[in-house]
Amino acid sequence: MAGLAALSLALLGKIGYHSFGFSRSKAVESSMKIRNFCIIAHIDHGKSTLADRILERSGAITEREMQAQFLDDMDLERERGITIKASAVSVRYQLDGEDYMLNLIDTPGHVDFHYEVAKALQACEGALLVVDATQGVQAQTVANAYAAIEAGLEIIPVINKIDLPSARSDEVAEEMEQVLGIDALSCVRISAKSGLGINDLFRAICLKLPGPKGDANLPLQALIFDSKYDEYRGVIVYVRVINGRISMGQKIRMMGQQRVYQITAMGKFAPKTTAVPALAAGEVGFFVANIKALGDVTIGDTVTDVNNPAVEPLAGYRPPKQMVYCDFYPGPDTQYTQLREALERLRLNDSSFTFEPENSDALGFGFRCGFLGLLHMEIVQERLEREQKVQVVQTAPTVPYEVVLNDDTVKTIDSASELPDPSKLKEIREPMIRANIIIPGENIGDISKLCQDRRGVYRKTEYIGPQRVILEYDLPLAEVIFDFFDRLKTATRGYGTLDYNFLGFKADDLVRMDILVNGQAIGALSLIVHKSKAESRGRAIIRKLKTEIGRHLFEVPLQAAIGSRVIARETISAMRKNVTAKCYGGDVSRKRKLLEKQKEGKKRMKQVGRVEIPQEAFMAVLEPGE
């Protein structure tokens, strides 16, 4: 599963960062043994809950301080019950009279945030691979397990939720052996919720995971595995020291960026921030060094000492690729400049999305933004509205395309409106992915059909135990971001899971389809579609638009067209009557509130010519054809 990391998706910047009330602690005594590990799993298999138990049982936090999924400290994480950002934390543990420093990183499970996992893996020697005893091996279990193996980590297989009556721990252990080649007998069985089996797990962590191998006497090499923006301190850099020591006041150089800084503060998370004078080889922590913007720090870069530099940088990571694009336009109460400032501020916290100015006839000035995946896109939008207090009108997501011009030059475009004139075009290439889909055996027929409908190319089927299979398909990414996941879930009654990695770009019979509202083509609704699907997609989009766009005082024709050929049309009939017959002294208040409510609705509308288009309409492109 090489290349998983390339597709993987992430929000940089968070990593559990609690209060900044530094409490002093001595540097780790040299006698202390260090274990660096991350917790990886499929979504919801219990990583964050396990992290809770580790924090609690090690005494890092008291019962009173405890709240479920302690490390999920973003509002969005708590509300959605998912982890978005990896969180690093250090705890102490005593086993058989020995002191251990356990540095753990809780990672997100969602496919969009693979990149977070990839970053975490580089900072560790071990991984707890958690599998839900009722769900068994799932798509992200496989993806993350391979990524950990590839990164050379020692894996402790953990079967979680054994407290549930529907737990089938033995079968799940078998599955792990069969699919991942992990010895079924080595699985640690726990309940992260009740704490059952946690002591065995601590024992395994201390005894089975290797300690860091680095040498504190060599020149400094520290891996930057994450960063976060803090309003007061600027960028906080998370490092794993591989060799040498990093200490307060030290002058350091980032080897990739070739920038020099002086360290002004450093510490660890335990899980409160705790100041330390230095971090030695094997340790994980953070430093602050007067760094103004996240962009100044490259994740995967190596930190070394200015005066005693290392000869070579560490291996680092490939930066994540934006695979989903959409436009953000300012909503009615938001100015363009406000939106730009909001995007700039959010980027300080999440450097994994991109934005560039965009100008659309219909929607005016806005931004073309790139994301790691659909969930990432949704989260960025929500954070803009919530944390930056701007209103955003969002267009439907699309994938990037490569176009080959007649002179054989290749250009990457991220929206249909950038498509050159067809006469100049040799071919259009779309991004392809390799999908691993884990489903109950009885759903093979349905899911194969779904993949085929989505222009998938079958590769292979593998069995996991008697009842479940892994289907491998190569699919156009555009077909996957578009309602694929929902269909998979529906067809498998929620049991199907999906993971994918990027393969490359491939030419196909792709055309540009325009959507016209009241005779005017709406650039933000244009899309690139496969020729065989244009008509049904066109019809579905128009039908959806018809339900989303309200009646106006005139007829509003809607059309889908390829070039000048109209392939679908509908008309929104005119509003002919909309009147309140009575409005006397006792009706005024109610009437005003009614109109005010309509006004709220208008806030999410865009005026295109004389037509008001609600934000939802710009997502109509996602409507599946028949």
Added chain:
Amino acid sequence: MSFATPSALHLPLSPRAGEFYDLPHPTRQGAISDIAAIYIHIPFCTVKCHYCDFFSVADHLNQAPALLTALNTELRLQIQHFGSINPQTIFIGGGTPTLLSPVLLQNLMNMLHQHLGLSALNEFTIEANPNTFDAERAKVLQAAGVNRISFGAQSFVPGELLALQRDHNPQSVAQAVQFARDAGIDNINLDLIFAIPGQTRQSWDYSLDQALALSPQHLSCYSLMYEPNTPLTARLKAGQIQAAPESLEISMVEHTHCKLTAAGLSRYEISNYARPGRECRHNLHYWHSSNHLALGPSAWAHHDARRWKNVPSINRYTAALLADAPRVPIVEMEHLTAAQYAGELAMLQLRLRTGLHWREFQNRTGIDAVQKLSQVLQKYDGLGYLEVSPQHLALTNQAMIVSDTILADVLAAFG
């Protein structure tokens, strides 16, 4: 007001001090501080019409004496608070105020004469249902200064009255009008309803003819509204009746306009037609957002950008006012922001054919409506919906039937 919004639902029957809002203090912010109009709500009816969502009850006439006593107290408290009141118009509505016996009506009239200054009064209206009106009542009212009666005629077709569950027959309207005229009250309005299930263009035309034959000074023609929680709406939802087709309703609106204009009644508001000079002055006060007090259960008052509502319950209304420490039982209180006030004023004035006058609007609100509405004007430019001049803005006749759409834009423009 120190209390959190009291919810009408959670108030106990006998209110203690503090459970109601206080009467607001005049601010003179953005409004004319004089009280131009008084509304009095009499919440009794013989039966409940199926389309009605006014606060009124059938079979509770025995509570009328207590209600009048409470009204008297409320009036006293209001005067204590606002000082002497010299309204230009009084409107007694309901409900069916003429359901009160002549004696009670006389009491009500005495009360108004006792408390109010009537030197400025130029219009005094009472609502009446045709079958609750007689010569005796007419006489009492005329003697007290009532000079306008608004009759709920609704339709002259028996089947349509039945569909609405009105309890009068068509002939009673002419008779009631005659009682009024005989007593010397010559300013007559008839309320009519169109788009009744089963109604045709012809039958509507017939009702209009019958109404015109009575030479009213004023006609209110309302399209039937299906208000939530009414039996009519329940019947509609249950499929027992069918709403009039939109195109029929539209043609009725157009026909009404043509016919009444030809008969010398001009449309001065979305649903109201009058002979020259006979526009309802009381209602004009509403549409110009003048200050008005409102007495009785469920009544809404407006004063200096405050709007408030009395409790919509006869029991709680009387209990509050007949208590040892009587209080006006206000259960809703709105303080309009400057923008809300301006938007509301525009929304109301644009219901009128005379529309909104830029200068007057600016004087009253401090807001330049020309500038605020520039985008709206642009949006509707050339479509024939707006009448715009350097002095004013008004909806055209054609626009009135889609006025909610336009007014939503207008309101939005004031932010």
